Amino acid sequence: MTIPLTPTSARQPQQRGRLQSMTGKTIKAAIGPLVLGLPLALWQICFFVLPLGFLGVVTFWQVRNYRLQPAFVLDNWERMLGSNAFQRAFVHTFSVAAIATVLALVLAWPAAQTIALRLSPRARDRWIAFLILPIFSSYILKVYAWQVILSPQGIINSLLTAAGVSSLNLLGGALSLQIGYMTLTLPAVTLILTFALLGLDRDIIDAARNLGCKGPTLITSVLIPAIRPGIIFAGSTAFLLAFGDYGSPVFLTGSNPPTLSILIVDTIKSGSQWPRASVIGVTMLALPAVGFLIVTMVKWLLKRTRA
Amino acid sequence: MTSESYVSLHDIDMRYPGHHAVKGINLDIKAGEFVALMGPSGCGKSTTLRMIAGLETPTGGKITIGGRDMAEVSAAERDTPMVWQSLALFPFLSVEDNVAFPLRMKGVPPKSARVRANEWLERLNLNGMGKRAVAQLSGGQRQRVAIARALVTQPSIILLDEPLSALDAHLRVHLQTELARLHRELKITFIYVTHSQSEAFALADRIVVMSDGVIEQAGPPREVYRAPQTPFVAEFMGMNTLLRGSLREKDATDVVIQTPEGPMRAPINGAMQTLPDLGSDAGLVIGADRISMMPETAASPADQPRVLGEVVGMDFVGSTQTIFIASDAGIEFRVQRLEHAAETFPVHLGSRVAMTWTPKHAWLLPRLS
Amino acid sequence: MKSPLSLSSVMSFIYLACLALFIAAPMLVIVVFSFDANRFPTLPWGGFSIEWHKAALNDPMIIAALRNSAIVGFGTATLATILGFCAAYLDYRYHFFGKRAMMIAVAIPPAVPVAILGMAMLAFLSRTPIFGSPTAIIVSHTVIASSFAMALIRLRLTELGPDLEQAAWNLGASRAQAIRLIVLPFCRPSIMAAFFLSAAVSFDEFMVAWFVGGVHETLPVRILNMLQGQVNPKINAIGTVVLAISLTLVLIAQRLARTGKETR
Structure with missing residues (x-):
């Protein structure tokens, strides 16, 4: 943050960042942003930027006699990136998160389309309110509830037994993991898609129908292209949530195989191997950044080749 | 600057990044004069008005009001109340409290501020509306509240930024007459931004036509109409x-x-x-x-x-x-x-x-x- | 046009209902089985009982966790609302070099996986005297919650528009007076909504709290620790309380955010 300039109004973007000589009035005008901005900037730097930065530094430190010591060694990176356990966990976490992303988008889409395009405004607002609730309410409890529902003596199996069907082994597999991930991601993904569809000009849809477009074609050739940024946002949200999740893999698959978040917790809680845990963390943070970079580059290349 | 000039713009310049909004304009406005700033959108007329109000700081030149240099005077200290196109009435305050707001800012005690606010509401034919919420008023009534709020401190100048453009044609003519009456009675300076030729011609002593940040012509309505300079x-x-x-x-x-x-x-x-x-x-x-x-x-x-x-x-x-x-x-x-x-x-x-x-x-x- | 009861719309409503059931199911299970007399939550239902609720409320660790959660939630909500307002107002009113970076730093924390955020806060805060105290949890939760607080208040400021505050300056109000008399009253519903939502965010978060809280367990951390032990019927009981609290907080926040829209 540097010297704040004159106030601007949201409606007139051309007024941005105007230069001005340093008069008494300018200094007075700078007091507001400083009073409001300095504490905020300091807070975010101290308790967000610095801790994450420190994590990056720790990856080069060493643990000697169970104590963390400053150093500059690449040993942690070499060890972690070269370790089979890490590589397996990485591939596993990435693939289950990718599956969860696709699953969440596919499952949320019809619901979002119904809420945004079929319901009355009143009903729509109620559904939106309903979908916001689970995002902020006790994820860990919901995972536990699924454990209860899916466990060998749980609710589903007792229903099956009562119906004369032999009980199924539901807990501890890919299915239960994805159920957990859907609990985590579906409300948010449905909401984002709903808002994206609501932002769409209804005339576009009516015009498409008027031109003879209907059913699946309407979705693939009008709705999806029209709200692509919304879909990308919903997808990245789902991926980030699933990729970093700890609750579902621990309680619904019994950490078998472990995901990166589990690896982090285990590395710290059992071995105090801070630098190695930090390597995992930094790698996880780098992944979306690298992904973003690749997407931008591919887009740029496509533009170049087309031109 | 002439001796009788009240508001004076001297080589006023306004640059935004990539946009030169006002290009060194000079304008002297007499005390009690009704001046209309006209021009197509983006010509710099609203920016000029906002600079007089102190809501924008010119990147060059000098503005004086009553002989006083405004460079170090903040918007709050200028006493140049404005009537906004959006009206900018405070939605959570009653009509009365909206009108009393500028008096309260000047340190007038609540009771007498309220009395004076109601006097102005009466003067603008809003008797008994003081306790109402702004949302309960009609478009024309809100417009009057905005005008009352600008006049309540008895300023020697008032700024109007396309004040009537949100009203329908019938109400517009009605309020136009009202503004003309107020100008005649109060004898204070009116600076009025509009894109409507009929409003400007009906109200103004002098019309200032702006285009692309410069003043093309300033003069009485008939002169601007019959003897265009450019x-x-x-x-x-x-x-x-x-x-x-x-x-x-x-x-x-x-x-x-x-x-x-x-x-x-x-x-x-x-x-x-x-x-x-x-x-x-x-x-x-x-x-x-x-x-x-x-x-x-x-x-x-x-x-x-x-x-x-x-x-x-x-x-x-x-x-x-x-x-x-x-x-x-x-x-x-x-x-x-x-x-x-x-x-x-x-x-x-x-x-x-x-x-x-x-x-x-x-x-x-x-x-x- | 299609009639409202065409096959496709019936199907889509059924689908929506199924999705709602999937989302609500785990919460319903918690609540229903908290009143089950059985030790292990399964069918058939073992009869109505509030025994587990009593047991949970007599557990000193749970009571301590509840108190910690209340302290942390209140502290987080207060701080996050203040910081969120500052950030939203700065973004709304001013332009300065580095604003974008600052806004990103405020907005992004919820996107960082909590395991990493928890680890980073642990590594960093363990070098400060506040480590292992409720303050450490408040500090970390505030970083997450201010993002939501800012979003809510910023949205409301967009409705305020640029004119209202400038009109106040124009009528003689100083910068501080305009904020106090115009901006704050206008934003009050969203500020309160931000407070309750921040409290809900804090009340729900267990990973970072688990990492930096040391011996100070919040309610979700207590539940996490109980889950890692034996099957414990008290979990459902305490879960019902937790759900009731967090749903109430979010509902209040929603209601407030909506009243804000109506007064405009």
């Missing part, structure tokens, strides 16, 4: 036909300009200091109500110009008809006549017509840019 003003005032050409002859009283329609005579504009040289570019303007239109076959007076063309557009406002005619040389002429003239000479799209005017009614443009 092609822009001639065009902006609407009902004019502009003929460009080169100066062919000049004598003591008249000039002759060679135009695509042939040589055209016009009297020398008395206010012009020097005439352009022979052969240099020149332009003349003919008001739409000065041109008479007749059938192609009819003869026109011998000492008058004659232009032939075809009707390409027509516009009706009440009893007035505006006819757009493309001359054979490709220039668009605008002719206004009373609607009943159509009884003797009906025209329709595609009609061939002849036009003529008295040369002394042609106006020689003093500047071409």
Whole structure:
């Protein structure tokens, strides 16, 4: 943050960042942003930027006699990136998160389309309110509830037994993991898609129908292209949530195989191997950044080749 | 700055990144004057008003109000209340509290602030509305609240930024009359930004036409209308036909300009200091109500110009008809006549017509840019 | 046009209902089985009982966790609302070099996986005296919650528009007076909504709290620790309380955010 300039109004973007000589009035005008901005900037730097930065530094430190010591060694990176356990966990976490992303988008889409395009405004607002609730309410409890529902003596199996069907082994597999991930991601993904569809000009849809477009074609050739940024946002949200999740893999698959978040917790809680845990963390943070970079580059290349 | 000038803009400049909004304008406004700033959107008129209010700081030049340099005076200290296009009434305050707000800011105790606010509400025919919420009022009533709020501190100047543009035509005329009455009674300076010619002409002592950050012309409404100084003003005032050409002859009283329609005579504009040289570019303007239109076959007076063309557009406002005619040389002429003239000479799209005017009614443009 | 009861719309409503059931199921299970007399939550239902609720409320560790959660939630909500307002107002009113970076730093924390955020806060805060105290949890939760607080208040400021505050300056109000008399009253519903939502965010978060809280367990951390032990019927009981609290907080926040829209 540097010297704040004159106030601007949201409606007139051309007024941005105007230069001005340093008069008494300018200094007075700078007091507001400083009073409001300095504490905020300091807070975010101290308790967000610095801790994450420190994590990056720790990856080069060493643990000697169970104590963390400053150093500059690449040993942690070499060890972690070269370790089979890490590589397996990485591939596993990435693939289950990718599956969860696709699953969440596919499952949320019809619901979002119904809420945004079929319901009355009143009903729509109620559904939106309903979908916001689970995002902020006790994820860990919901995972536990699924454990209860899916466990060998749980609710589903007792229903099956009562119906004369032999009980199924539901807990501890890919299915239960994805159920957990859907609990985590579906409300948010449905909401984002709903808002994206609501932002769409209804005339576009009516015009498409008027031109003879209907059913699946309407979705693939009008709705999806029209709200692509919304879909990308919903997808990245789902991926980030699933990729970093700890609750579902621990309680619904019994950490078998472990995901990166589990690896982090285990590395710290059992071995105090801070630098190695930090390597995992930094790698996880780098992944979306690298992904973003690749997407931008591919887009740029496509533009170049087309031109 | 003249001695009687109250608000004075001196070489005022406003630059935004990539946009030069106001380019060194000079303007002196007398105490008690009603000045209208006009121009197309983006011409800098609102920016100029906001600079006078202190909501924008000019990047160059000096603004004085009552002789005092405003450079170090904040918006809050200027006492230049403004009536906003959006009205900017505070939605969570009652009507009364909205009007009392500026008094409270000046440290007037709540009770007397309320009394004075209600006096102004009465003055604007809003008796008994003080306790209501802003949302409960009609558009016209809200407009009055906004005006009352600007006048309650008895300022010596008030700024109005397109205050009537959100109202329908009927209410607009009504409030226009109200504003004229207030100006007459209060004798304070009004600076009024508008894009509406009828508002500006009905209200203002002086009209300032701006375009692309510069003042094109400033003067009484009739002067701006009949004696435009630049092609822009001639065009902006609407009902004019502009003929460009080169100066062919000049004598003591008249000039002759060679135009695509042939040589055209016009009297020398008395206010012009020097005439352009022979052969240099020149332009003349003919008001739409000065041109008479007749059938192609009819003869026109011998000492008058004659232009032939075809009707390409027509516009009706009440009893007035505006006819757009493309001359054979490709220039668009605008002719206004009373609607009943159509009884003797009906025209329709595609009609061939002849036009003529008295040369002394042609106006020689003093500047071409 | 299609009639409202066409096959496709019936199907889509059924689908929506199924999705709602999937989302609500785990919460319903928690609540229903908290009143089950059985030790292990399964069918058939073992009869109505509030025994586990009593047991949970008599557990001193749970009571301590509840108190910690209340302290942390209140502290987080207060701080996050203040910081969120500052950030939203700065973004709304001013332009300065580095604003974008600052706004990103405020907005992004919820996107960082909590395991990493928890680890980073642990590594960093363990070098400060506040480590292992409720303050450490408040500090970390505030970083997450201010993002939501800012979003809510910023949205409301967009509705305020640029004119209202400038009108106040124009009528003689100082910068501070305009904020106090115009901006704050206008934003009050969203500020309160931000407070309750921040409290809900804090009340729900267990990973970072688990990392930096040391011996100070918040309610979700207590539940996490109980889950890692034996099957414990008290979990459902305490879960019902937790759900009731967090749903109430979010509902209040929603209601407030909506009243804000209506007064405009």
